[in-house]
Amino acid sequence: MDVLKTLAFPPSVEHYHLLLLIGALISIVFYPYFGFLLGASFFSYRYEKKGRKEGNPLYLRLAKDLIGTALYNKTLPTFLALLPAFSIIFVYAQLLQTTDSIAVSLACSGFVLLLIALAFLYAYKYTFRLGDILEGYSDVLKKGKGSSDTILDIEHYSEDNVRSHLRFGRNGLIFILLATFFMASSIVAAADSDNWIRVSSVLDLFILPDMYVRFFQFIALAAGATGIGLLFFLFWWKKEQPLEDEYAHLVRDLSIRLIVGSLLALPALVLLGFFLLPGQSMSGTLFAVAGLGVALLFLSAQFVYAYAKEPQPHHTASALFVFAFALALFGANDQVALYNATKGQAALLSYRHDLETEDLRAKLGFVGVVLTGEDIYNxxxxACHLFDQKKIGPAYKDVIPKYAGSKxxxxxxxxNPVKMNPAFPPMPNQGLKPAEADSIVCYILRRLGTGIVKSSTPAVTQK
Ligand code: HEC
Structure with missing residues (x-):
């Protein structure tokens, strides 16, 4: 899977921003649907078991409605879950190339697990139907004059069907939980540059508190999406076929409990997530977007409350859209964190991009004039930098040591100057060629006498 990282080519800065935007767009469709799918699978399986044990047909019906809605047709999971999960692998591969991050492999594993989970869940959904057909058939035979042998056969077959049906449901649930774990962990492994090094295998994830916060965020999100999704699909979407009172009561009860739980847990988990983010991933935008997300959660809670007081179906639609929007904001926020975490990485990659372009130009015979380090400095x-005193920019002796000699x-x-120290204005891009940057940096390092010039740089001629 690391092959993907080597296949990726160094992006320019614009290309890099585009990738982050794609990542944000992907999470907008992914989070709400995936949350619903996860919650629906869990509760469908639970009510199915409970229904069979207590012989309560309403529970069985709820189990069927849940999985039936989540996997309404094949297009839904393909476009809202599989495709996004697949694309994110490529976004990570591009963004994190040349780092040691295992986020790409984690995202790949998440995708494969999701694929397996969906196969099981479809089998679970279809064996529901098969079960109904078998039961109907055996009833007809019993009433008519079917031989007792055939009836026995069918009953036997029907029991088998129930057994595999439950097995499919359980496996689907296990795989979708595993997929959740891997996808959550790929975000954790990507959004913090310390984790690129710290997390070198799946086991390392278990000691990271961010991992747990992330996982529970997914779970809380799933609970909310399931509650709101249920209300929406069963009361608004199908409003032409109103549910009988008893069933409506069961659905409403479960949904509202899920939503309340989710809305209590999510803001706290989002806040906790913040405390765990490293400084370099933090920014004002991040706070603003997350704050807006939490505000929307509360707005969505308002609609649910209005609905609980007076069951008007259109409240459920409003709640759903506002909630989906809040989740989309949390998704976009991950991209902001990723952007902050990878700023340095972006500069490095686009430097490589410039270098490759320059190389190509040189091969084609375009040779520009290259100035020496001293010329460039003077x-x-x-105009802005001295070695030992700050001017418009900081003194080199204060800022260069933090790079520990990494030329x-x-x-x-x-x-590609990025914003670093709030005490200074941003540095304007000096429009240097890579070879010129090489000479000026060598010159600075030489004059500061650090001596250590790590040459992880691909062959640039020393001036
Ligand atoms: C117009 C003024 C200006 C010019 C010209 C300029 N810089 Fe800067 N430079 C700045 C400012 C301002 C900062 C602080 C930026 C920040 O902290 O966001 C800075 C920061 C830096 C830093 C420190 C970055 C860090 O990690 O904090 C380095 C290294 C640097 N400049 C190198 C150069 C080199 C090399 C040149 C010449 C090719 C140059 N600068 C030309 C204004 C300038």
Whole structure:
């Protein structure tokens, strides 16, 4: 799976931003539907078992409605779950190339597990239908003049069917929970650059508190999406066929309990997630987006409350849209965190991109004039930088040591300055060629006498 990372090519800055945008768009469709699918599978299986044990046909009906709605047709899971889960693998592969992050492999595993889960859940859904048909058939035979042998046969077959039906349901549930774990962990492994190094296998994830917060966020999200989805589909979508009182009561009761639980847990979990984010992933935008998300959750709760007081179907539609929007914001927020975490990485990648372009130009015979480090310093940098004192920009002796001699990282900054220290204005891009950046950085390092010039840089001629 790491093959994917080597296949990826270094993106330019614009390309990089586009990737993050794609990631955000993907999570907008993915979160609400996946949450519903997870919750619906769980409760369908639970009510199915409970219904059989207590012989309560309403429970069985709820179990059937839940899985029937989540897997209404094949297009729904394909476009809202599989395709997004598949695309995110490529987004991560591009964003995280050249890092040690295992997020790509985790996202791949999540996708495969999701595929298996869906296969089982479909089998679960269809064996429901098969069960009904078999029962109907055996009733007809019993009433008519079917031989007792055939009836026995069918009953036998019917029992077999129930057994495999429950097995499909259980396996589907296990795989979808595993898929949730892997997908949640791929986000954790990606959104924090410390984790690129810290997490080198799945086992490392278990000691990370972020992992648990993330997982429970998914679960709380699933509970809310299931509650709101149920209300919406059974009361608004199918409003032409109103449910009988007793069943309506059961559905409403379960939904409202799920929504209340979710709305109590989600804001707390989002907040907790914040505390665990490292400084470099944090930003004002992140707070604003998450705050808006939490506000929308409460608005959605308002609609559910209105509905609980006076069951008007259109309240459920409003609740659903507002809730889906809140989830979309949380999804977009992951991308903001990822963006913050990968700023340095973006600069590095686009530096490689420039380098490759330059290489190509050189091979084609375009040779530009390359200035020496000292020329560049005197001509460009000294207007704002001195070595030992701050001017418009910081003194080199204060900022260079934090790069610990990694020439490539300094070059990446110089070629594509990003906002670093709030005490300074942003540095304007100096429009240097990679080879020029190489000379100026060597010059600075030489003059500061750090001596350590790590040359992880691909062959750039030393000037
Ligand atoms: C117009 C003014 C200006 C010019 C010209 C300029 N810089 Fe800067 N530079 C800044 C400012 C302002 C900052 C602080 C930016 C920040 O913290 O966001 C900075 C920061 C830096 C940093 C530190 C980044 C960090 O990690 O905090 C380096 C290294 C640097 N510049 C190198 C250069 C080099 C090399 C040149 C010449 C090719 C140059 N700068 C030209 C204004 C300038």
């Amino acid at each position: 001509g460009r940098c000294s 490539e990282k300094i070059m990446a900054f110089v070629l």
